[in-house]
Amino acid sequence: MDRPLTRRGLLKGSVLFVAGAAVSACSTGDPLAKGTSAPAGSGAKITLTHWYHEYGEEGTQQAAMKYAADFTKANPDIAVKVSWIPGDYATKWTAAVLTPDGPDVYEVNDVSPNMVKAGQVTALDDVLGAEKADFNPKVLQPYTWGGQVYAVPMIIDPMLVFYRKSLFQKAGVSVPKSFAEFAAAAKKLTQGKQKGLFVGNDGIGDLGQMTAWSSGNLLVDDRTITYDDPKVAEALTAVKDLYDSKAMLQGYSTDWWDPGALINGAAAMQWVGLWAVPGLTEALGDDFDAFPLPPFGPGGRAVVNMGGWVQVVNGKSRNLEAAKKYVRWLWVDNTAAQTDWSLAYGFHIPPRNSAAAKADKLTSGPAKTVMDAVAAHGIKQPALWTPEVRQPWEDAITDIVKKGADARKTLAAAAKRSQDLLDKVPVL
Amino acid sequence: MTTTAPARPAAGRSRRPSGRRAARWPAWRAFLLLTLPMVAGLFVFKYVAIGWGFLLSFNDARGTIALGDWNGLDNYRRLLGDPAFTRSLVTILLFTLFIVPVTFALSLGLAVLVNRLRRGRALFRTTFFIPAAVSYVVGALVWKMSLFSGTPSGVANSLAYLLGHDDAIGWVAAVDPPLYWIVLVTVRLWLQTGFYMILFLAGIQQIPAQLYEAARVDGAESEGRLFRHITWPMLRNTSVAVVLLLIINAFQAFDEFYNILASNLSGLGRADGRTPLIYLFQTALGEQNYGAGSAGAFVVTMLIVVFTLLQGRFAGFGRTAEEEG
Structure with missing residues (x-):
């Protein structure tokens, strides 16, 4: 390799280098995600990113993507990209929300005052709206700081x-x-x-x-x-x-x-x-x-x-209103999706009392034993x-x-x- | 770029030096072209990050990595006042003091043995080296879930059963006596011994054969004496480098501890076998206290530097023969 570097060679090399960099930059848009879906019909003006931890039950990932696609159908100018994060989810979202490119919507177990102070979450009282009274108060309580609720419960896991x-x-x-x-x-x-x-x-x-x-x-x-x-x-x-x-x-x-x-x-x-x-x-x-x-x-x-998971909206999201609209559509209004999410795969209790009361699958056998035990002895x-x-x-x-x-x-x-x-x- | 060569060398005296410089310029250009991306990357992604981390270690940075909330030495005080952190430092010290000599002896021994083989040297060399190509995560999971699983069907428990121990032992969970160390130490030995064996083997093959011949002529018959008086001293530079790498690797232990002792839904494992890096991972990414996390990173770095300097002082790394007189 002792040939002198010619101008043409250098040029060719640089072009290849730049092309390579461009290609790899494209493919590393979301290096953590195992599976992602950006819905077709790219007329959307806004794309929200929505992170889930890896639920073990079969069909959950497809369900999450279907909800996102349904939302885009109803709101054609907002697309939702679902990221399914395997492994140690907690350390991945904590790192991601430090950057301006963190997920717009993500799920967590706890909301600490430090998270509120750092703007990693935002108050969702307007998202809960009038339906707030229908949510299990025991479950809302730990996500309430200074009188504002920072999360919308997705599932309760006794x-x-x-x-x-x-x-x-x-x-x-x-x-x-x-x-x-x-x-x-x-x-x-x-x-x-x-x-x-x-x-x-x-x-x-x-x-x-x-x-x-x-x-x-x-x-x-x-x-x-x-x-x-x-x-x-x-x-x-x-x-x-x-x-x-x-x-x-x-x-x-x-x-x-x-x-x-x-x-x-x-x-x-x-x-x-x-x-x-x-x-x-x-x-x-x-x-x-x-x-x-x-x-x-x-x-x-x-x-x-x-236990359980709650949905939060990243306070630094560039599309705060769209993200709130999506969370309200999915976890407050869309009771069909909530029931599907809670009961069609693994069993969880839907956090809305009205939905939990209608959950037929939880009214017999061991699931009923669990529901009764939660009512009598549940501790959050x-x-x-x-x-x-x-x-x-x-x-x-x-x-x-x-x-x-x-x-x-x-x-x-x-x-x-x-x-x-x-x-x-x-x-x- | 002040070394532009004159287009046409002036006739007469200064012809030679400038000519050489002119000849060198394309080489310099190639050198810069090839190293600049690497150096720039190193600067942006390492040194800037290290500098930022250093500043951050003097900040109350919870849930943010922005500077501004200065709190002096609070983070360092918090860490050194936390028995969990000091305990993790003791843990890693003991681990280092154990794993470094054992790996050293094993890999040197293997290198000497493999080198003495007349036939099948390549086969054994490859066999011992293959684990070095296995990722720590994979190794850790094989150890945890198959070899040392707590069920009666695990390999270690099957062996224990053959030896008359009926009860299944929870190897990873057992803290008193600390059986989990057996799991952690064996997986690291398996993973890294082969690599250091290759370094020693390369060192041994650098030793001129005449030295051994001359020694034999002088009456040094036994292998032990040949090893003691020729192989060992001639391997000094290799040995020093190996010890250096081993110490740094041991202090940075994380992968197998994390994968064997923690299960990602029930947190990062318990106090036993918590290394400083696991502690800091928990502080920075689990609890979002990036200030304390950065401070801890510098404490661990200082420890590694101190150990390396001490070791260099005792072993004389980088000293030339003349300096030693």
Whole structure:
């Protein structure tokens, strides 16, 4: 390669280089997206981008794209590009909304005051409109800051304990009414290659937090950390005993949100959500049911965790009005789409009370058990239990449950740290 | 570009130097043309970003990467006052102190053995090197879901069963005793040993054969003595480079820790086996505290620099033979 560089060669090279750059620039428009759809009929003046995390159920992606296409049909000057984001969704949207090219509409689990302050979300009271009263108030509450609501709930995902009826019968176990009975059942159901309980591959999952809730302490009360509490320490010690008894499945091939372990009989009880009901029914018929995590101790309460996803509009969106119009069309007005989204794939509760009341599929079998449990024992995580505030608590759980650290002392130190972090969260 | 050569060399004295310069100019042009895009890219995408990150580390930057809300050393104070962060630094120190010598010894040993083969050297070299071509993510998932899965049918559990251990062990979840380290260390060894073996092999093959012959003539018969007195000293530059790369790689451990210990819906894994980079990933991208995240990145960078300098001081990296006297 010692030929001198000729002018023509240089020219040719530059042209190729520029062409290559242009081609690669075109193809990297949305490098994170697994599948995208820009609807045909490119007469649209505005294109909104709409991000979803990867829903596991078959058909969900096609459904999301169909809603977007239907919206464009009704509003020909607004196109919607749906991006389906696989893997670690949370870190991807947090990075994307820092740029001017972030998604216009995206879904999240929590809206923190920092997000509001940074303009990553925008108030959606006008989007909710008169229908606001029809939304489950428990679910709207954590997304309300300074009297304004920053999200439109899409689905409610109750999580509780599912179990195999036949395995309960075989072992002579009945649905537990207290944590002690629950732990005893887990031990009794551990036989041969079958474990009693599956809450997560790390062996703890959400059980630490849920057991603390079931002792009657929600860990945070407005702007005060409350988990430095003897009852919570007692609850975590009980979780430790359960962990030590080797009745819990660990390191399974799928994690807690997939009902695989229950279906394959690797565990007799599993902490999982309502979404798993169609899959469980298909695999097990009616050989399964659910119960809330039973109360811990005398002052305790039964617990069903009400998770779920909400839709937010990026405050930095260049097409704010169009984005709001789209969100209102899809998640407020379009009850047919909401019902389809909640019930045609995995099961979720539609957040609009009127739609939930009409959800026929949730009125029989285990789905009904779950609905009743939600009505009686549903708890929505307090809004200020942010990932940052939560971290010292989660480290404390590992230390107490897995390493046998002194529960009272560990909790006291962690609570102090959580409180410091909570104090730094801006007041809105 | 002041070195434009005169169109026609002046007759007489200064002919030679300027002529050489003129001959060099196309080479310079090619050099600039080829390196400029790379240097410009490095500047824009690395140095500007690093500088911005440094400034950001003195800001209260939550949910934003804009400068303006200066808070002095608060982020550094927050980090160093957080037991979770200091614990992650201790974790990575211990991991480095363990993984560096073990990888070093294994890859050097393999290189010496492969080099001594009379037949099939290429086969073994390739076999040991192939894991280096596997991504850390793939390796981590194979280790987590197949070799060390917690079900009775996992490979490690099947072996344990043959050895008389009936109960299925949750390798990744077990913290006391910390069995997860077995998973993390073995996957890293499998992935990186082959690569460093190739570096050592290249180093060994640079050693002139006459040295060994001369030593044999002088009566050094045993392989051990040949290794100690010829191979080892002649490999010094390779060894120093390998240790340097190993230390940097160990401090930046992220991929296998992230993929083995975390499951992306239930957060980023627990306190055990949380490396500084995982902690910072969580701080910056999970909690959107970009100021503290940047500050942490500089703390880790400082650690790597300090370690590298110390190592350079002890091993004498880059010193020439004359400097050593």
